[in-house]
Amino acid sequence: MRIKLHVWRQSGRDAKGDFETHECPDVSEHMSFLEMLDVLNERLESAGKAPIAFEHDCREGICGSCGFMINGQAHGPQPRTTVCQLHMRTFKDGDELTLEPWRAKAFPVVRDLVVDRSAFDRIIQAGGYISTNTGSAPEANSVPVRKDSADKSFDAAACIGCGACVAMCPNASASLFTAAKLAHMNLLPQGQPERLVRGERMVVAMDVEGFGHCTNHSDCEAVCPKGISVTNIAMMNRGFVEATLFSSPREGSTED
């Protein structure tokens, strides 16, 4: 099949970018989206042109490296699918696709379709961990976990940090990501001691990075390749109110 691409090209962080049009005449429906770009890139390189930069690693939908907008949808049209797992049979012969990088102030474009998502790392550094003395791994069943908590925590832990939620959100909000990381830990017994402080610090970190606020559009949930639920955001909000009311000021302070 034949696919026409309008791709955002930008040579560096501060460079001015623009769209470039490329024809892919010989696309097999069995190719993944990234394989189609690989073939296009080989052609570009042999013609002495710069290949289209895009991020990828595992190509099996688990690492969270890949991702860009395809016709205004994060990771393209197939629900619960990263772009590396998206196959060309999802499209029709003659389709015209616009490829754009994630757009957010907190996700500066590095090159073409690659953005810098280290803002997510800094949100994690603010509280997305459990402080514990290490040692040999504890017996798996020594700390009982309620089944429904375990399920909800596990669902939230499926977040691969790809950034599609931010990209799709009309407000460029990182609420779904942050809320997923919070739910992942806050629903488990191991996450309890730092629960309130964690919630407060990660919310503040998310604001500091310059993400927008959540207005409950739910566009994020719709494109999340792992189907993370927006109900996690409601839990984050509740935790933040609780932290303000109940955590001692010194604990909750972010100045330290």
Next chain:
Amino acid sequence: MNFLLSFWRSTVGTKVVVAVTGLLLLGFTLFHMIGNLQVFSGPEEMDSYGAFLHKPEILWGGRAVVGTSMVLHVWGTMKLVRQTAAARPEGYRKWTAQASTFYSRTMKFTGPIVLIYFVVHLLNLTTGAEPGHIALHPNYLQTNGVPKAFENLTALLSNPLWASFYIVANLALGVHLFHGAYSMCKTLGLSGQRQLRLARVIAAALTFTVVGGNIAITLACVLQLVK
């Protein structure tokens, strides 16, 4: 006080303030609409209800709650909207809505329309009762600072232009509430799937009640069904 400041500074904290004040304002609009249904019972009923509302405790208590809520709500949303406008300096050439709706995406436009409605409404039917204040009204009547609620309302809304303004303003309020009344539940932490489905239904029902009631009153006045 410090912890309240840092609460307000964070987007989640501001959102919670917007949601709580939105809830209070929703309660006000509902109460206000139900009260105004008295117009269907005639001048005596309506005016005695108006006089009841003009007991100083009720009048100033109500004004304090509604006024404070309005100020915090508008201030909070302005802060959030400004902050979020900066979060995506370069937009998309293509963007396809997934789950967001016309209602959710127009909050920042319907909000200011509701503010205009609120201010004009005060000028229409409230400010005239205060000594020396002007009213945006054809013939504002009052006795001893208590407005003649029935006459004032019917006189205003018998004008088709004013009636149209109130109908359009109420539709905007409806669009605002349809998303707002549901959104506020999530902002305030309601997270169960079943509870949220119920919240969706209740939010829609409240929106239709408030807006439907207000429009019914307006139509009754402009069509001279009550006079």
